[in-house]
Amino acid sequence: MGAIRGHVRVFYQLLVNTLLVSVTNFTVWFAITFYTYLETQSVFATGVISGVFLVLTALTGIWFGSLVDNHPKKLMMQISAGVSLILYVVSLVIYQLTPREEFRNPAGVPLWILIVLLMVGVIAGNIRTIALPTMVTALIEEDTRDRANGLVGTASGVSFLVTSVISGLLVALGGMFWVLVAAIVVLALSIVHLGLVRVPTGLTEPAAAAAAPAPAQPANVTAATGEPAPDQPSVSKIDLRGTIRIISQVPGLTALIIFSAFNNLLGGVFMALLDAYGLSMMSVQGWGLLWGVLSTGFIVGGLLISRTGLGKNPVWLLLMVNIVCWTVTLLFPLRDSVIWLAVGLYAYMLVVPYAEAAEQTILQKVVPYERQGRVFGFAQSVEQAASPLTAFLIAPVAQFVFIPFMTDGAGARLIGSWFGTGAARGLALVFMLTGVAGLIITAIALRSRPYRRLSNRYAAAQPEPVVP
Numbered sequence: 085m086g087a088i089r090g091h092v093r094v095f096y097q098l099l100v101n102t103l104l105v106s107v108t109n110f111t112v113w114f115a116i117t118f119y120t121y122l123e124t125q126s127v128f129a130t131g132v133i134s135g136v137f138l139v140l141t142a143l144t145g146i147w148f149g150s151l152v153d154n155h156p157k158k159l160m161m162q163i164s165a166g167v168s169l170i171l172y173v174v175s176l177v178i179y180q181l182t183p184r185e186e187f188r189n190p191a192g193v194p195l196w197i198l199i200v201l202l203m204v205g206v207i208a209g210n211i212r213t214i215a216l217p218t219m220v221t222a223l224i225e226e227d228t229r230d231r232a233n234g235l236v237g238t239a240s241g242v243s244f245l246v247t248s249v250i251s252g253l254l255v256a257l258g259g260m261f262w263v264l265v266a267a268i269v270v271l272a273l274s275i276v277h278l279g280l281v282r283v284p285t286g287l288t289e290p291a292a293a294a295a296a297p298a299p300a301q302p303a304n305v306t307a308a309t310g311e312p313a314p315d316q317p318s319v320s321k322i323d324l325r326g327t328i329r330i331i332s333q334v335p336g337l338t339a340l341i342i343f344s345a346f347n348n349l350l351g352g353v354f355m356a357l358l359d360a361y362g363l364s365m366m367s368v369q370g371w372g373l374l375w376g377v378l379s380t381g382f383i384v385g386g387l388l389i390s391r392t393g394l395g396k397n398p399v400w401l402l403l404m405v406n407i408v409c410w411t412v413t414l415l416f417p418l419r420d421s422v423i424w425l426a427v428g429l430y431a432y433m434l435v436v437p438y439a440e441a442a443e444q445t446i447l448q449k450v451v452p453y454e455r456q457g458r459v460f461g462f463a464q465s466v467e468q469a470a471s472p473l474t475a476f477l478i479a480p481v482a483q484f485v486f487i488p489f490m491t492d493g494a495g496a497r498l499i500g501s502w503f504g505t506g507a508a509r510g511l512a513l514v515f516m517l518t519g520v521a522g523l524i525i526t527a528i529a530l531r532s533r534p535y536r537r538l539s540n541r542y543a544a545a546q547p548e549p550v551v552p
Contacts, residue, residue, distance in 0.1 A: 091223040095232065097281045098161075098219060099239055102212050104274040105165055106243035108267045109209040112172070113137070114251035114375075115263040116202050117359050118368050122255070124190035127360045131479020133199055134355035140207045142465050146324060148211045149461015153454065157215045158283050162275060164211035169271040171205035176264040184259070198260070214464065217444045218456045230398070230445045234389025237437030242383055252372020327458040334450045336538025340399070341463050343529050344443065347406060353518045356479045357511050364508040365422050374426060381433030389441050398442035399539045405439040406526040408432075414519030417512030420504045446542055478514065486510035 121130050151160050175198055186194040216236060224232045254262045331337050362371045394401055409432055416428025443463075451459045487510035489495040495513065496505040503509060529535055 094281065094283055095220065095223045098216065098283075099235060101161075101274055101278050101281065102216055102236075103239045103242060104270055104277070105168075105209055105212060106239065107246050108270045108274070109168065109206045110243045110247035111251045111254070111263060112202050112267050113206050114247055114372070115255050115260060116199055118252060118255045118363075118372070119187075119260055120190075120195070120199065121359060121363060122368060123188050124195075126190040127357070127483050128479050129190040130359055131356040131482075133203070134352065134479075136200065137203050137207070138352065138355065140203060141210060144207060144210065145214070145461045145463075145465030146327070146458070147461070148214050149327075149458040149464070151211065152215045152218060152457030152461065157219055157457075158278065158281070160211050161215055162278055164208050165271055165275050165278070167208040168205040169268060169275070171201050171208070172264055172267045172271065175201045175205070176261070176268065179260050179264065210464070214457055214460045217448060217460060218453070220444070221448045221453050221456060226449065228393075229448055230394040230441060231390045233441035233444045233448075234386045234391075234393075234437065236386070236444075237389060237441055238383050238386030242379075246376075249372055249376035252368045252370075252375075255372075256369050324462075327455065327462050330451060330455050331459060331462065334538075335541045336399075336534040336536075337446075337450065337541075339529075339532065339534030340402075340443070340446070340538055341466050343525075344463070345466050346525055347522065350410075350518050350522050353478050353514060357482055357514060361417075361508060361511045361515075362425065364511070365420075365425070374422075378426065378429050378433050381430045382437055385434045385437035386441075389437060394438065394442055394445060397539055397542070398445050399535065399542055402439055402442040402446075403526055403530050403535065405435045405442070406529075407523065408435045409439070410519045410522030410526060412519070413522060414516055417515040418503075420506075420508055420512070446538070450541060482511055482514055486514050489513070 117130055117133055120126075120133060178194070178198055178201070182194045182198075186192055187198070189195065217233070220229055220232045220236070250266070251263065254266065331341065359371070362374070366374070412428045412432045416424050418424065447456065447459060447463070486495075487507045490500065490503075490510035490513060491506055495503075495510075500509075503512075
């Protein structure tokens with residue numbers, strides 16, 4: 085077990101700063117979902133919230149990746165936090181000026197104005213989720229990047245731990261008021277702190293990759309890709325064609341992104357229904373505290389990666405993690421039990437950091453540094469584009485098909501004697517069917533040619549060096 089090497093101090097400072105911002109954004113995300121369900125009692129409304137969030141994430145990923153590649157990464161992180169801060173301030177003003185009864189209508193315009201503003205503020209933080217792994221490439225040496233990626237996962241787990249506890253308590257204490265006040269304060273502090281972090285000059289700038297040794301190329305050709313050199317950075321420069329070309333040149337990488345997109349298609353079920361399922365068993369305070377406990381699994385998983393790494397074949401590990409996740413999804417809804425739910429979700433949280441770190445480590449090694457922001461952004465857009473379909477469709481299907489099916493329909497009569505009946509058992513049946521579908525697709529992927537090609541490409545790839 086080797087220590088992480090490279091510009092470690094700068095990496096830790098950026099990681100802590102990102103943790104502060106993640107705490108803020110996760111708090112807002114949890115809180116607006118809790119608040120909407122408690123005020124409206126509508127599963128359909130919470131499903132639409134998830135759908136709106138995921139649609140915006142999918143639409144912005146490619147653009148955000150271009151911004152990260154074409155502009156100083158620290159600057160983009162500062163702009164990201166600044167946009168979120170402004171939107172949260174506007175949301176607080178609207179919340180204070182709107183009568184509370186206006187937020188009890190699931191189709192009310194004031195409620196959805198508030199939701200959309202907050203979601204855009206949260207999504208602006210996705211610029212950081214794209215920038216941070218590219219900075220890991222620049223700041224950390226290749227043979228310890230998987231450990232650094234594990235620490236990134238640990239930071240995400242800490243965010244869940246803190247926000248899942250405080251969001252439920254803050255919503256119970258004062259609706260969205262204290263949530264927004266806390267978010268504004270933390271974001272302001274994070275902007276000040278980031279301004280004090282000194283990233284080595286040029287290390288993570290758009291031209292940083294040029295500092296690494298490379299074969300001679302014509303003046304207008306990029307050494308790493310053989311493509312025409314990019315023009316001056318531009319906010320509108322997306323270069324989708326070039327990004328797709330880079331992805332297609334790596335054997336199996338397209339299949340990896342499609343596989344992750346399908347996982348997110350199924351994962352949209354969690355986004356749309358899990359809060360409603362949990363809140364059907366316990367109070368909002370209890371649900372928030374339970375998520376705090378569950379988030380320690382994310383932290384433990386990330387710390388394990390930081391100590392042991394991911395092994396020689398992260399591609400194989402990624403598929404094994406999916407088998408565990410979908411098995412858990414199949415098993416935890418079998419009983420109407422908080423204990424079954426807690427144990428299953430803890431196991432799920434424990435292995436998710438391995439999947440995220442594996443995908444990041446693969447991309448960091450097989451994709452040229454100067455293209456990583458766009459590839460990470462493209463992957464985020466494609467992978468997230470599948471989830472809105474599930475989130476938009478599964479909420480009404482669950483509300484109008486599965487819940488009646490397990491309340492007084494054929495399902496209640498056929499399996500209700502041992503499976504249980506009611507709205508929660510209808511949601512449980514959706515989770516179980518999702519787990520079965522996930523296991524089938526993962527088994528097919530394990531036997532596929534793209535899996536073998538990407539594994540071989542990763543083993544043969546020359547690592548992107550740390551820029552001196």
